[in-house]
Amino acid sequence: MATTPNPELRSQRAHRAILDATFDLAVRKGYAKLTVEAIAAAAGVGKQTIYRWWPSKAAVALDALNEKMGPDTEFPDTGDITADLKTQISGLARLLTGDVGPIYRGVIAEAQTDPRIAAAVREIIIEPRIGRCQDRLSLGVAAGQIRADLPTRTMVEMLYGPVYYRFLLGAPEAEVRRSADLVDPILAGLRPASS
Known part of the structure; x- marks a missing residue:
């Protein structure tokens, strides 16, 4: 049969x-x-x-990118917010300086003139990862490792703005990969004031 x-x-x-x-x-x-x-x-x-x-090549590429970004954009929780952020930012920097980087730049370039792609980038790539980072930062706040008077979303922008600035403006790969070095000075401003 x-x-x-x-x-x-x-x-x-x-x-x-x-x-x-x-x-x-x-x-x-x-x-x-x-x-x-x-x-x-x-x-x-x-x-x-x-x-x-998919409505366009950018939309297909975005879904393919999202899959490839997987574990390198996850947020570990070892109990040490500094170490966890350095690990995560280092993984992201490796990803952006590898095969994913040029494709991601292409999709982001298309997003500048296509509002549907811009919305999809935020919905598929950016917002879920911001949410996971905010969750991890909230644990750092609860543990007293980070001050509580600043929204975690603002903290995300402070930590990841330099990574994307370097990546999107064509900084040398080594500089993008050193983005995790900025975690210490950024967190210095986010530590609770000593009593």
């Missing part, structure tokens, strides 16, 4: 193939040369399959 193919499984395979092809092509050829046509050909799907799930 013949079995019919499972369309959900086929869709999952196509989805995976598209994300993999997008990342691979963007790394090998550069984000600027990435096209939906090339993604479709490399993934073995029709363009209409891609457009069914």
Whole structure:
């Protein structure tokens, strides 16, 4: 008896193939040369399959990036806020100076003229990670390691603003990778005042 193919499984395979092809092509050829046509050909799907799930190449690339950013953007909790932030920022800097960086820059560049991509970058990449960082900083506040009179969102901006400043303005990779060195002076201003 013949079995019919499972369309959900086929869709999952196509989805995976598209994300993999997008990342691979963007790394090998550069984000600027990435096209939906090339993604479709490399993934073995029709363009209409891609457009069914994503409105543009930037949207596909954003989903592929989000997957690749995974564990390097998680926030450890060893009980030492300084060590945890240095670990997390070092992981992020490694990611941004690796294969992810040029693709992320390309997506962010498109976000400057496409409000849908700008909103998606914030929704998919930025806001969830800000939330996780705020959670970790709140634990530092509760432990008395960080002052309580400043919103944790402001702290996130203070800590990560320099990383993105260096990354997006084309600082040398070594400088981006040294971004974790800024944690100590930033936290010096965030420590509770001594009694």
